[in-house]
Every structure is written in structure tokens, then in C-alpha cells.
Amino acid sequence: xxxxxxxxxxxxxxxxxxxxxxxxxxxxxxxxxxxxxxxxxxxxxxxxxxxxxxxxxxxxxxxxxxxxxxxxxxxxxxxxxxxxxxxxxxxxxxxxxxxxxxxxxxxxxxxxxxxxxxxxxxxxxxxxxxxxxxxxxxxxxxxxxxxxxxxxxxxxxxxxxxxxxx
Amino acid sequence: xxxxxxxxxxxxxxxxxxxxxxxxxxxxxxxxxxxxxxxxxxxxxxxxxxxxxxxxxxxxxxxxxxxxxxxxxxxxxxxxxxxxxxxxxxxxxxxxxxxxxxxxxxxxxxxxxxxxxxxxxxxxxxxxxxxxxxxxxxxxxxxxxxxxxxxxxxxxxxxxxxxxxxxxxxxxxxxxxxxxxxxxxxxxxxxxxxxxxxxxxxxxxxxxxxxxxxxxxxxxxxxxxxxxxxxxxxxxxxxxxxxxxxxxxxxxxxxxxxxxxxxxxxxxxxxxxxxxxxxxxxxxxxxxxxxxxxxxxxxxxxxxxxxxxxxxxxxxxxxxxxxxxxxxxxxxxxxxxxxxxxxxxxxxxxxxxxxxxxxxxxxxxxxxxxxxxxxxxxxxxxxxxxxxxxxxxxxxxxxxxxxxxx
Numbered sequence: 001x002x003x004x005x006x007x008x009x010x011x012x013x014x015x016x017x018x019x020x021x022x023x024x025x026x027x028x029x030x031x032x033x034x035x036x037x038x039x040x041x042x043x044x045x046x047x048x049x050x051x052x053x054x055x056x057x058x059x060x061x062x063x064x065x066x067x068x069x070x071x072x073x074x075x076x077x078x079x080x081x082x083x084x085x086x087x088x089x090x091x092x093x094x095x096x097x098x099x100x101x102x103x104x105x106x107x108x109x110x111x112x113x114x115x116x117x118x119x120x121x122x123x124x125x126x127x128x129x130x131x132x133x134x135x136x137x138x139x140x141x142x143x144x145x146x147x148x149x150x151x152x153x154x155x156x157x158x159x160x161x162x163x164x165x166x
Numbered sequence: 167x168x169x170x171x172x173x174x175x176x177x178x179x180x181x182x183x184x185x186x187x188x189x190x191x192x193x194x195x196x197x198x199x200x201x202x203x204x205x206x207x208x209x210x211x212x213x214x215x216x217x218x219x220x221x222x223x224x225x226x227x228x229x230x231x232x233x234x235x236x237x238x239x240x241x242x243x244x245x246x247x248x249x250x251x252x253x254x255x256x257x258x259x260x261x262x263x264x265x266x267x268x269x270x271x272x273x274x275x276x277x278x279x280x281x282x283x284x285x286x287x288x289x290x291x292x293x294x295x296x297x298x299x300x301x302x303x304x305x306x307x308x309x310x311x312x313x314x315x316x317x318x319x320x321x322x323x324x325x326x327x328x329x330x331x332x333x334x335x336x337x338x339x340x341x342x343x344x345x346x347x348x349x350x351x352x353x354x355x356x357x358x359x360x361x362x363x364x365x366x367x368x369x370x371x372x373x374x375x376x377x378x379x380x381x382x383x384x385x386x387x388x389x390x391x392x393x394x395x396x397x398x399x400x401x402x403x404x405x406x407x408x409x410x411x412x413x414x415x416x417x418x419x420x421x422x423x424x425x426x427x428x429x430x431x432x433x434x435x436x437x438x439x440x441x442x443x444x445x446x447x448x449x450x451x452x453x454x455x456x457x458x459x460x461x462x463x464x465x466x467x468x469x470x471x472x473x474x475x476x477x478x479x480x481x482x483x484x485x486x487x488x489x490x491x492x493x494x495x496x497x498x499x500x501x502x503x504x505x506x507x508x509x510x511x512x513x514x515x516x517x518x519x520x521x522x523x524x525x526x527x528x529x530x531x532x533x534x535x536x537x538x539x540x541x542x543x544x545x546x547x548x549x550x551x552x553x554x555x556x557x558x559x560x561x562x563x564x565x566x567x568x569x570x571x572x
Contacts, residue, residue, distance in 0.1 A: 029484050029549070042297035143447035157222050160548075163526050164198055164215035166305050166354075 005033055008040045008049070016150075019053040058153045060145070068097070068113050068142040069120045072106040074129065074135040083107060084109075086133045095123050106138070117141065185391035193309050194407045196430075197532030201516065205526045212555045214543040215526040217354060219499070221473075223455070224466040227417065230458035231451050243450050244433075246444040247275025247426070251453050254460040255426050263396040265384065265404065268401045271431040275456070276470045279412035279425035284310050285348070285437040286380045286408045286427060291316040295345040300331040301534030302502075304354045304382070308534065311348075319344070322535040325504060328493055329358035329536070340375050349397055352385035355533045355542035356502045357495020362395045369400045379407045380432075384425075384497040387416035387467060390475045392496070398428070405430050408554055415498075416467055417459040422454040474499050474545065477552055481545040484556025489563045490541075499546045504532065504560035506539040507567045516541060523558040 007030065014026050025043065027034035044050045059066055078085050083101055090110055091099040098111040110128070114120040124139055145153060183191070198215075205211055222228075246252065252269035262447075267273050276282040293315040301320040308318040321339050323329045336347070351360045360368075369558050372379055379502070381397040398407040399471050404521030410460070412425030425448075427437060439445075444488045459467075478495060485492040492503035505515045512529035519525050545552060 016281055025480075025549070025553075028480050031479050100196060161213075161216050161218060161220070162202065163211060163213045163301070164202040164528060165217045 004036075004040065008044055009038060011040050012044070012049070015050070015053075017104060019055075056148060056151050058145070060153075066119055067115070067117055068115060068145075069109060069124075070140045070142065071110045071112060071124060071128065072138040072140070073108040073110055074106045074137075075108060075133045076135060077107075078133065084095075086131065089131060090128065093123070095120075095128060106136075141150055173470075175540055179334050189313055189315070195310075196305050197513075198305060198512060198528055201520065201526065201528060204517065204520055208520070208524065211520070211524045211526050212547070212551050212558070213526040214545070214547065214552075215528050216544050216546060217500075218420040218546065219415065219470065220546045220548065221418040221470050223417065223419050223422070224459070224463060224522055226462055226466075227419070227455050227458045227505075232294060234454040235451060237452060238275075239450060241450060242428065243275075243447045243453055245447050246273065246438055248453050248457065250274055251457045251460075253458050254425075255428070259396075259409075259428065259462050261393065263383075263399060265396050265398045265409065265428075267409075268431075272434055273426060273428050273443060274425055274434055275453055276425045277408050277445055277448050278414065278423040279382060280306065281423075281441070282408075282412070282425045282427035282437075282447065283307070283348070283380060283382060283464040284314075285440050286410065286429075286433070287311055287314045287316065288440050289354060289433060290346055290378055292345075294343060295548055296341060296343040298336065298339055298344055298347045298377070299488040300335075300349065301536070302353075302355055302530060302537035302540070303348075303534055304350055305532060305534075316346070317343070320535040323356075323358070324536060325356075325491075325493055325502075325540070328496075329353060329356035329502070330360060330364055331368060333371050333454040336368060336371050337375075340371070340377075343513040344375060345378060346380060347372060348382065350378045350382040351382075351475070352389055352394065352497020354385065355500050355528070355530065355537070355540075356493075357498050357500050359389055359392070360395065360397075361392060361499040362400075365397060365400055367393060369397075369403050372406065373402060377406070379403065381407050381409050381568065383411045384411060385415050386411060388471060388474060388499060389497040390471075390495075394497070408433055413456050413459055417456075417463050418470065419459065422449075422452040424448060424456040452537065466557070477545040477547075477549060480549060481543060481552055481556065484552065488556050488560035489567075490559070493560075499544055501543045502540050503543065504539055505541050508563060509570060510566070512538055512541055515569050519559065519562055523562045525555050525558050525562075 010030050014021050023034050024038045027037045037134055068072050075086050090096055095112050096110055097113050100109045101110050112120055112123055124137055130147055201260045201512040252273045255273055256267050287310055295316045296319045297311040297316045298319050300323050311318040319339050321335050323331055330487055379397055386394040396408045398404045408427055408429040410427050413419040480492055481501045482492050485501055490503040492501055495501055512531045516527055516529040528542040530537035
């Protein structure tokens with residue numbers, strides 16, 4: 001059991017690095033049996049430990065216009081449900097890419113994506129602010145993304161070692 | 167004015183070669199050099215020829231150095247190195263390898279492990295002394311022994327025995343002129359390591375013949391499976407051992423040139439004399455970085471070691487699938503497969519692999535006795551490059567088989 005958990009953790013690390021790694025390659029890298037790797041992945045998919053295999057995209061390099069904003073939202077929690085109900089009302093909007101409950105000066109951090117500033121501004125003024133429990137919002141537009149999920153977008157640390165060295 | 171070692175050039179119109187010290191004239195350029203030149207001109211090469219980590223120095227280490235420069239820490243340090251660094255090294259060696267060195271007089275910070283070895287040899291060698299060197303080994307030991315006036319004596323080690331040094335092998339090469347034994351485990355180029363059981367009979371021979379040991383433990387952190395056993399940690403060996411190590415491999419700090427030597431105060435003080443008259447002290451910015459690595463770098467180091475271990479499994483399997491015999495390296499970051507069955511010499515094999523299949527690796531022959539018939543493949547490169555490299559090696563081996571049957 002402990003071994004399986006250890007294997008799962010290592011498989012997750014490899015998948016975070018490259019979601020397209022084959023089970024054969026992962027088995028070789030980890031010195032594990034390929035069947036065990038397959039089983040670990042199946043279990044983690046079933047248990048929603050692995051939620052989805054996604055691609056990290058640097059949209060700045062694609063011609064599509066899109067803007068992202070991080071919106072700080074202060075809300076009044078609901079009796080009995082706390083922040084859950086309002087969070088759900090917010091995260092169900094397709095424009096909302098992520099929602100975090102925060103400690104500190106505000107309650108929810110909401111990441112919203114739109115085609116342009118006006119679209120995001122409209123979402124905030126027409127959908128988010130009118131929610132009864134929402135006390136205030138503060139919209140921060142993202143100007144440039146340097147790093148996401150541990151991945152640096154403009155990696156300039158290339159391998160400049162000599163071809164042969166002692 | 168001096169532009170070439172043998173051509174007639176410059177104002178004097180005579181060969182400058184005649185001015186060179188005979189000892190230096192006799193030294194052959196490194197066999198690695200030739201492959202470096204060959205590889206330099208070609209494009210799209212995958213290099214398995216690199217003897218250094220593919221990681222950059224961890225950011226916190228670089229940042230600590232930058233910060234210290236900003237504060238103007240740019241002067242000399244004490245000859246033996248910053249006291250804090252020596253204390254850090256002492257603490258580290260104690261925690262990691264159970265050896266005790268007094269930072270006040272038993273440790274000296276050097277310009278890379280290379281300087282430490284040079285200092286040790288120069289402090290010890292009298293002309294004509296024989297220096298025992300298990301081979302295949304790092305390419306510098308023999309030439310710097312010769313430059314120091316000693317006579318290098320190779321001890322062949324064998325793939326069948328995982329390239330371990332044996333007491334019999336050592337004893338067979340000992341003469342009344344034997345003085346020093348240079349050890350390098352985990353080994354560049356073979357990846358061999360020595361266990362406590364492997365060391366014990368060696369220690370007996372060392373004691374019996376009153377040898378001094380220079381133990382190059384630069385790869386000590388890079389072992390897979392069993393932990394490194396420092397030669398100095400064996401009973402009775404500390405006083406006759408100079409432990410040499412550095413930061414290049416464990417902390418991905420090759421360019422910083424930071425190393426150290428530890429040993430008996432008499433030996434260290436002799437080495438310190440040479441050190442202070444030649445380089446004065448190791449670079450202060452390197453010392454700051456080294457201290458940061460020792461203090462806060464263990465987690466990053468573990469992560470890197472984990473990654474080498476994964477790639478070690480990948481390359482060993484890949485080379486075996488390619489049809490080459492490959493013993494399992496237990497340390498450093500080299501695989502050392504045998505290419506004997508192809509019928510080529512290691513030099514021919516490496517040269518054709520480079521020119522025809524664009525994979526650079528180093529022929530085993532350059533590492534001394536016992537290296538012929540092998541190839542050094544560094545796996546400090548990305549998984550995708552390793553996969554591609556072993557595929558190309560497999561195709562090359564197949565082609566060689568076809569050539570042989572035609």
C-alpha cells in the first residue's frame with residue numbers, strides 16, 4: 001500500500017512534467033513494473049486524483065486576442081453554507097477559469113478570461129457585482145504571464161555546455 | 167608571440183618548443199580534446215559526452231552570490247577559505263559521511279577539486295615516487311602526477327568486477343617506490359562505487375605499505391541505492407587520507423570552480439603553502455555560493471539526484487536494448503557500456519557514432535587501462551535526448567552487424 005502510494009506520487013510528478021509520457025517510459029524511469037504504473041494511473045483517474053490531462057498554453061504566442069483578470073471579491077458568507085454557494089454561483093460561469101477562497105483582505109480570487117477588456121468589464125458589472133452577497137470587487141488585469149504551474153513561459157536558460165567535457 | 171607549440175613563428179624565427187619544460191613536453195593532449203574538436207564542427211549532435219550536470223546552479227545559490235556582490239563582497243578571503251565555509255564543510259562531511267575535520271586546520275577551500283588534487287600531489291611527491299591510479303579513471307590524474315615529478319602507475323580494473331579496485335590488483339602494482347594511491351569512487355567514467363566491504367581489504371594494503379591516499383569524492387552525493395562510503399571514514403585511514411571534493415557535481419556548480427581538501431593538519435598546512443603562493447585563495451564569490459549550497463541546497467540536490475537516477479535506468483535499458491553489454495552504474499552520471507562485440511576499437515566506434523549518427527560519446531580508451539572496448543555515455547541530459555541517442559546507437563550497432571555479415 002505504502003509502495004503504491006509512493007509510486008503514485010512519483011507517477012504524478014512525471015505526468016506533471018509531461019502528461020504525454022507513456023506508461024512504458026515512466027516504468028523505466030522509475031524502475032517499476034509497467035502494469036503497476038498502469039494500475040496506479042487508472043486508480044488515480046477513477047478517484048479523481050488525476051482530474052484532467054491539460055495543456056499549458058502561452059496564448060500570447062497565438063494571434064487570438066484574449067485578456068485575463070484576477071478579481072478580488074469580498075462577500076458576505078451565507079448562514080449554514082459559508083462561501084460554498086456563492087463560490088459555486090461564480091465558478092459555474094464559463095468565463096471563470098479559476099476560483100480560490102483566500103485568507104486576507106478579500107474572500108474569493110476569481111480568474112476571468114475574455115476576448116477583450118470590455119468583455120471582462122461587462123462580466124464583472126453585469127454578472128459578478130449584482131450577486132447579493134458580493135460586497136465589493138477589485139479587478140486586476142493581467143499584463144503578461146511569466147510562469148504558470150511551475151512552468152516558465154520564456155525559458156532562456158538554454159543548455160550551453162560544451163559538447164564534450166571531462 | 168607564442169602561438170603554436172611546434173611551428174616556427176614569431177619574431178625570433180625559431181621554434182619555441184625548445185623552451186618548454188621537458189616534463190610538459192612529454193604530456194599528451196587529452197584524448198577528449200580530439201572528440202571535442204570533431205564535435206565542435208557538426209550540427210544537430212546529441213551529446214552524451216558532457217561530464218557535468220545539465221541543471222543550472224540552483225537559483226538560491228546564484229541569488230546569494232549576486233546579493234553578496236551587490237553588497238561589495240569582492241575582496242580576498244583568508245588563504246584557507248572563509249571560516250564560515252570551512253565550518254559548513256566540516257558540518258556537512260560529519261552529517262553526510264561521518265568524518266570529522268577541524269575547520270581551523272584540517273580543511274582548505276580550493277579552486278575546484280582539481281586544484282585540491284594538484285596541491286596534494288605537489289605537497290607529497292618527491293621525484294621518482296610512484297603514484298598508484300586505478301583505471302579507467304578521470305583523465306587528469308596521470309598527467310598532473312607526471313607534471314609533479316611522480317611516476318603514474320595504472321591499476322587495471324575490470325567490467326566483470328564492476329570496475330571495483332581489489333586488494334590483489336593494488337598489491338600487485340606496489341613497489342618500494344609506491345607512495346600515493348589516488349581513488350575516485352563513485353567513478354568517472356565507469357559509475358562504479360565501493361562498499362565498506364570492498365574498502366576494508368584495500369585499507370589493509372594501504373596500511374601495510376604505508377601509502378598516502380588521495381580520495382577524490384567529487385561524486386559522493388550521486389549514488390543510487392547504497393550510500394557513499396568515504397575512504398577516510400574507515401578505521402585508521404583518516405590520518406593517511408586527503409579527502410578531496412567540491413561543489414560541481416552535487417550542486418551543479420561546475421563553472422564556479424569551488425572545491426576543498428581535508429586531511430591531517432601537517433598535510434593541509436603544506437598544501438596551504440602552495441595554495442597561498444599560487445592562487446592566494448579561492449574566489450570569494452564562489453565561496454559565498456558554496457556556503458549557500460551547503461546551508462540551503464540539500465532539497466534541490468535530492469531532486470537532481472532523483473532525476474539522474476531515473477535517467478540512469480533509462481539509458482542502461484536503452485543501451486542494452488540497443489544490443490550493448492552494460493553493467494549497472496551505481497554512482498556518478500555515466501553509463502560505461504562495452505562495445506567489444508562490434509569488433510571496433512572504442513576510438514573507431516565513438517568517431518563513427520559521432521560522424522555517421524551524430525551522437526557524441528567519449529571512447530573508453532582515453533580513461534587509461536581497462537577503458538578500451540568501452541564507451542562513456544553521460545546521462546546528464548534530457549529524457550527525450552537520451553531516448554533519441556539510444557535509438558541512434560541501436561541503429562548504428564545494427565548497421566555494424568550488417569557490415570560484418572556482408
